[in-house]
Amino acid sequence: MDGNEAIAYTAYRVNEVIAIYPITPSSAMGEWSDAWATDGIPNIWGVIPSVVEMQSEGGASAAVHGALQTGALATTFTSSQGLLLMIPTMYKIAGELTSVVFHVAARTVATHALSIFGDHSDINATRATGFGLLSSASVQEATDFALIATAATLESRIPFIHFMDGFRTSHEVAKVHLLREEDMRALIDPKFVQAHRERGLSPDRPVMRGTAQNPDVFFQARETVNPFYVRCPDITQNVMDRFAKQVGRSYRLFDYVGDPKAERVVVVMGSGCETGQETVEYLTDRKEPVGLLKVRLYRPFDGKRFLEALPATTKAIAVLDRTKEPGAVGEPLYMDCVTALQEGLGKGWGSLKTMPAVIGGRYGLSSKEFTPAMVKAVFDELKVKTPRNHFTVGIKEDVTHTSLEHDPSFSTEDEKTVRCVFYGLGSDGTVGANKNSTKIIGEETDLHVQAYFVYDSKKAGAVTVSHLRFGPKPIHSPYLIDKASFVACHQQSLLEQMDILKVAEPGATFLLNTVFSHDQIWENLPSFMRHQIVNKKLKLFVIDAYKVAKGAGMGGRINTVMQVCFFALSKVLPKDQAIAAIKEAIKKTYISKGEAIVQKNLKAVDDTLENLHEVKVPATAAGSTTRTLHVSEKAPDFVRSVETRILAGEGDDLPSSAFPCDGTFPTATSRWEKRNLALEIPAWDKDICIQCGKCSLVCPHASVRLKAYDPAHLAGAPATFKSVDVKDKDWKGMKLTVQIAAEDCTGCGVCVSVCPAKSKTQPDHKALNMAPQMPLREEERKNFEFFMKIPDLDRRKIKVTSVKHQQVMQPLFEFSGACGGCGETPYLKLLTQLFGDRLVVGNATGCSSIYGGNLPTTPWSQNSEGRGPAWSNSLFEDTAEFALGFRVSIDKQTDLAREMLKRLASTIGHELANGLLTANQKDEAGIFDQRERVKALRAKLGSVDTPEAKVLLGLADMLVKKSVWAVGGDGWAYDIGYGGLDHVLASGRNVNCLVLDTEVYSNTGGQMSKSTPRGAVARFAAGGKPVAKKDLGLMAMSYGNVYVARVAFGAKDEHTLKSFIEAEAYDGQSIIVAYSHCIAHGIDMSKSLSHQKAAVDSGQWLLCRYNPERTLRGENPLQLDCNAPSITLDKYMYMENRFKSLVTYKPEEAKRLLEAAQNDVTARRRFYEYLAAQPGTGSPKA
DSSP: OBHHHHHHHHHHHTOSEEEEOOOTTTHHHHHHHHHHHHTTOOOTTSOOOEEEEOSSHHHHHHHHHHHHHTTOOEEEEEOHHHHHHHHHHHHHHHHTTOOOEEEEEEOOOOSSSOOOSOOSHHHHTTGGGOOEEEEOOSHHHHHHHHHHHHHHHHHHOOOEEEEEETTTTTTOEEOOOOOOHHHHHHHSOHHHHHHHHHTSOOTTSOOOOSOOOOTTTHHHHHGGGHHHHHHHHHHHHHHHHHHHHHHSOOOOSEEEEEOTTOSEEEEEOTTHHHHHHHHHHHHHHTTOOEEEEEEOEEESOOHHHHHHHSOTTOOEEEEEESSOOTTSSSOHHHHHHHHHHHHHHHHTOSSOOSOOEEEEEEEOGGGOOOOHHHHHHHHHHHHSSSOOSSEEESSOOOSSOOEEOOOTTOOOOOTTSEEEEEEEETTTTHHHHHHHHHHHHHHHSSOEEEEEEEEOSOSTTOEEEEEEEEESSOOOOOSOOSSEEEEEESOGGGGGTSOGGGGEEEEEEEEEEOSSOTTTTGGGSOHHHHHHHHHTTOEEEEEOHHHHHHHTTOTTOOHHHHHHHHHHHHOSSOHHHHHHHHHHHHHHHHGGGOHHHHHHHHHHHHHHGGGOEEEOOOSSOOSOSSOOOOOOTTSOHHIIIIIHHHHTTOGGGOOGGGSOTTOOOOSSOGGGTOOOOOSEEEEEOTTTOOOOOHHHHHOTTSOEEEEEEOGGGGTTOOTTOOOEEOOOGGGTTOEEEEEEOTTTOOOOOHHHHHOOOBOSSOTTOBSEEEEEHHHHHHHHHHHHHHHHHSOOOOGGGOOTTSHHHHTTSOOSBOSOSOOTTOSSHHHHHHHHHHHGGGEEEEEOSSHHHHHHHOSSOOOBOOOTTSOOOEEEOOOSSOHHHHHHHHHHHHHHHHHHHHHHHHHTHHHHOHHHHHHHHSOOOSSHHHHHHHHHHHHHHHHHHTTOOSHHHHHHHHHGGGGSOOEEEEEEEHIIIIIITHHHHHHHHTSOSOOEEEEEEOSSBTTTTSBOOTTSOTTOOBBTBTTOOOSOOOOHHHHHHTTSSSEEEEEOTTTOHHHHHHHHHHHHHSSSOEEEEEEOOOGGGOOOGGGHHHHHHHHHHTTSSOOEEEOGGGGGGTOOSEEEOSOSOSSOHHHHHTTSHHHHHHHHHOHHHHHHHHHHHHHHHHHHHHHHHHHHTSOOTTSTTO
16 A cells, blocks of 8 residues: 555544545545545444545644544644645644644645645644654554554644655555554553543533733743643653554654664655665665664654764764755754754763764755665765765755765665566556556565656646566665666657666566557667667567557556556566456456446456567667657757756756746747647548537647638648638638647547538548547648648637637647646637737646646747736635736736826827727727737837836836636635635626636545535545535625626537636626536546536536626626526436446435435526526616
8 A cells, every 4th residue: 555545544543533625645545534434434433433525724624623622533634735724723733732643745835836746845834833743754654653643642632743755655555564453442542532532622511712812921821831742752752662562563753773883874754764774774784884863753852862862973964854944044854953962962962972063955855856876975975074064965956056966876776676667648547557566466475565656747648657666575765766677668659758768777678558560669669769678688578558458448548458468577476366366456446437347457458468579679779879859949948958858857967057046937838849649630621621610619738720811821831731711701712721730639539529510421520530640740740830830810800709710819728738638728728819918817726737837848828929828826725816916916007007108198199198098908909909009109118218218118018908817626716715716706806717617626636626516426525425516606696796607618619708708808807617527527538528518408507697797788697598408417417437436336325316416406497597587687677
């Protein structure tokens, strides 16, 4: 199991109330707890814990606080910004000496950029709260310390944070010795549990807590907690000692390993302890006088025990912090150690006689690798007469030159440990298959196992690298494999992007999934890779896994096929035993998705081996030995020198000086990436096309483009470039092209699904049809390059209310990392087509911020004039307020520009000034004319040398209307950010809010939100959501002056288009709630639009607009824009696994929830019909 499951296993069993909220990488702890509660698994006292999801981490900590105050045993799980939201409550919990453990997967706190990966910055932000801090270094320690922390908090009354390193430990899979329930009961003293209960609030013994105090007494009262903190380390060590007697695993507050007469000692906590221990054992075997001190209990910091743990021979100490505290004298752990040494030597603590040299350094921020080579570099630095203080290790820091050099070839790994590396994509199932493989090896053999998975932050098409180790000895290697005996590449496209075989050791096995046969593949490998295979004497095996998977009915899910190949080639298990174990794992893994899915996977297993072939490797290889990074010569310098190297997997080699200091990055960079993910792409048949524009509208990645243009622009077109006469009379005499960006398409097939044009002779042949990408790639690359050179149509000539007209507008959101078939991105693309050249976006953290703002490339783009959306992300919870700040700032700067304009009217000319001040900017023509005036203004101001003129010149662009949008998902709008959203909707300011409603927390893995419909199965709602979906639109309508629209582009595209135009035109606050199908719904994403239509046809999703401007005309502001339901709700719900899976799991509960959901739909429809039928304010009927 991984660290998250290991902690949850223990925490669930020793608590009664678990308040949760999703945040990566801790979400799985809550998911496990919810699943166990749904399955009726009791805790050690025989009670099923109550697992309750809150609206935010702040809410979760408050719920825990309330449960504790009334005598329950309670806990929560969190990370990063989530932990920071809990800090105010944590001060209260600690101040009231309340026993609790918060379990944390430690993660980077967002600064110049967000990072979902691990370090200790969040933990260190809580040091002053009064919570104890207990650190786990491994998956085994994670499950053990969850119990130790619970026992210690109950006895000491000091609340604890028990933390492990996010991802590195939380997501590492290892063989774990689980605690028995009798061990848990033995360690938790019932008298302390009873004392905790008796302190709970009750009207039968009334007391007050949380009073307000004045200066005369607060200070004295605050000091009364001192004895509890003094006793806490002794209590915790005593619990550890009792744990050792009960279970057999021994821990100390400060655990020392290494030479008992060490002269050089490194101090560290978290997973770095494992790397440090492995390195120290290697060095001491070679007579190096070195040691490692593992910090377990960081708060309260026991200085006496710290000194007692150090060898008397210690001459130099390096303290490593996995955090950065800018402006401080040193990082936190370093400062604590220095203080303890200074104080302890004076008091005679420990065996040291003189003060050793003490230096501090930073390592491992945002899960940066921490390897034995880096540990050795630190020990080597301690040999120096004057070792460098405040260093960094693991990076090249060439700005202030703090970094230590290390030898990457240094290795401490056991030769008997088998090491395997697998390259895949986030959507192909590679990670899931390798988790299953690890569990099979761990359960079927006596081998120790370790698995760790490296992800980038894209959705579909994200590169995943799986690192598997197994061997006869315990594995203490929490770092990536750099020498593997087995390498698998599950996606042929990665051969062009990454140096796959860099990690292959001589004689290793290389498994490749490819469309080429075993006798064709050699000539189709990159030449530098052919040399690697020959020089390293690798064994090469190939399989067309997509062919096998497709034959089994599994589409693009190749995980099972590749898993069978791994076991067949690695021989870690006998073939028959491995196949049987794989089949059993399939049944356990996929039964919740239905028997059909199970059978498809089983068929794939049976069909695999006959399609696996070894390739005969020649003695020599032809071609270049050098790997070339493919990037267009036209790409900007930053793309070529920095972003291309990140894409190629060389980001770790880039120095600090390569990056901007404040996190500001250029837009319009995704166009240079060319990921070539699609096996098939749409091909346009111009003779059938009816020029409706729907294919372009629905394309999630802006890979389907339309242009209408003058025929003269066809001069010099490639021979395969297609065009057709425009049918629309408004554009008579012009040509039209539907062009595919072949290298950027993900092959989702949504465009083909929506295409209404069919051949009269071949009903299955449409105007768009899927075709293999590789034969078309080169010609379509040339076609797309030519297409992009054709000038865009003058926006003033476009009828923006018509989809077939509007879709010729250039999208300024393109080629994102979103899932194939994503239901969110078409709305963002539409937003940028309509308003992108004047758009300012505040984006909530979530899917849209990750596929929209994750390095190395970004999809927010620019037009030919260099204009495009300006984008920023603050936090998950504050996006509406963030966007309101944009609006207030822009309005104030516009006011100042207008004031300067009035003052300078006589200088620049009254006609120009009046034109600028009175401009009508309600349409494209008005915007164009105002830009022309601003251009003229700038020309005139260039010769005016006055302070007012300089101010106006700097603010001139503010005279052109700016469109401000807050964008985010339902987790933001319905839950964590609802308070701020509500405030903005009540503000009267012209802020537009776009809610991309997937009805789950998509970014963190599909957890329930208040938008989740009744009856849907989601993470945190394993038994189906028991209550109805929140009606966010109706709540917004209650203000009366908010423009509200509920849209679904797959059900009624022109309604969606009209809603966006009306919302932006409304001079006030607006909100669009946009139905966004999601892979988390358990649907075939190529047919996703049929799900949107069914949602509307069943009445589950009502299309409507509420336009306050209609009241000025005496009309009802509410318009119901969809017909009465034409299908029953079950016809829609049971199209999707999120609803259907409950029928298999809990049929009676599914039936009850379906009936309740149908009642919800019927009642909501009646209510909206009633509201829409009322006479408008001031109308003749009023």
